[in-house]
Amino acid sequence: MIRFDNVDKVYASGHQALNNVSFHLKKGEMAFLTGHSGAGKSTLLKLIALLERPTRGNVFINGHSLNTVNRKQVPFVRRDIGIIFQDHRLLMERTVFDNVALPLVIEGYPHLETRRRVAAALDKVGLLGKERLFPTMLSGGEQQRVGIARAVVNKPPIILADEPTGNLDPHLSVEILKLFEEFNRVDVAVLVATHDLGLIARMRYRTLTIKGGYLTNDGLSSESAL
Numbered sequence: 001m002i003r004f005d006n007v008d009k010v011y012a013s014g015h016q017a018l019n020n021v022s023f024h025l026k027k028g029e030m031a032f033l034t035g036h037s038g039a040g041k042s043t044l045l046k047l048i049a050l051l052e053r054p055t056r057g058n059v060f061i062n063g064h065s066l067n068t069v070n071r072k073q074v075p076f077v078r079r080d081i082g083i084i085f086q087d088h089r090l091l092m093e094r095t096v097f098d099n100v101a102l103p104l105v106i107e108g109y110p111h112l113e114t115r116r117r118v119a120a121a122l123d124k125v126g127l128l129g130k131e132r133l134f135p136t137m138l139s140g141g142e143q144q145r146v147g148i149a150r151a152v153v154n155k156p157p158i159i160l161a162d163e164p165t166g167n168l169d170p171h172l173s174v175e176i177l178k179l180f181e182e183f184n185r186v187d188v189a190v191l192v193a194t195h196d197l198g199l200i201a202r203m204r205y206r207t208l209t210i211k212g213g214y215l216t217n218d219g220l221s222s223e224s225a226l
């Protein structure tokens with residue numbers, strides 16, 4: 001599903017954020033991505049989402065090299081990827097409904113279908129009935145779940161989450177992770193970048209560890225995180 005072959009990323013500043021990174025995340029696989037601050041986690045996710053391009057090597061989605069994707073084709077690739085950010089990046093002056101509907105509106109879904117899908121996504125994250133509220137009226141955990149609903153509303157086969165539990169207490173963090181597990185059970189590939197080693201240790205999933213831009217460990221969480 002997602003494959004990195006000998007990927008380097010050197011930013012324009014000259015900083016090398018990733019160094020010869022190779023791994024393969026299969027269809028329907030769930031994994032954590034961990035490492036200290038500045039290790040290169042966000043950079044790795046950005047290369048999958050085409051928010052950055054590799055300096056060397058290749059990133060593949062479903063066997064297609066992203067190196068061959070031109071600017072016009074980027075939205076088509078992104079359609080297959082739901083991205084969740086730590087700061088959730090909600091539009092604060094728009095309702096919960098509008099925030100979650102955004103990917104469907106961009107893709108030109110008919111109104112009825114949009115309503116149906118938004119309701120299904122909000123139901124999944126336990127926020128049905130909050131459509132008309134504004135994000136400021138919700139708790140931090142609820143806002144994060146709106147971000148998740150928005151990421152999954154068009155049923156992408158890949159979910160990338162960058163520190164999705166960074167601002168949440170341990171109980172809420174586990175709830176969010178359980179949601180990812182649910183998506184994973186219906187064959188969605190899930191890659192979660194996190195600092196939270198306690199959370200990783202509890203969940204026992206494959207964990208990719210990055211240090212200074214190098215992939216230094218790839219194994220079960222109990223082996224690599226503790």
Ligand SMILES: Nc1ncnc2c1ncn2[C@@H]1O[C@H](COP(=O)(O)OP(=O)(O)OP(=O)(O)O)[C@@H](O)[C@H]1O
Binds near residue numbers: 011015016017
């Ligand atoms: N656009 C950029 N230009 C130059 N350097 C960058 C850019 N983006 C990231 N970097 C640098 O690349 C390195 C990796 O950054 P990245 O955001 O991938 O780390 P991270 O592991 O996600 O860190 P954190 O956990 O703090 O979010 C850092 O040293 C960072 O300063």
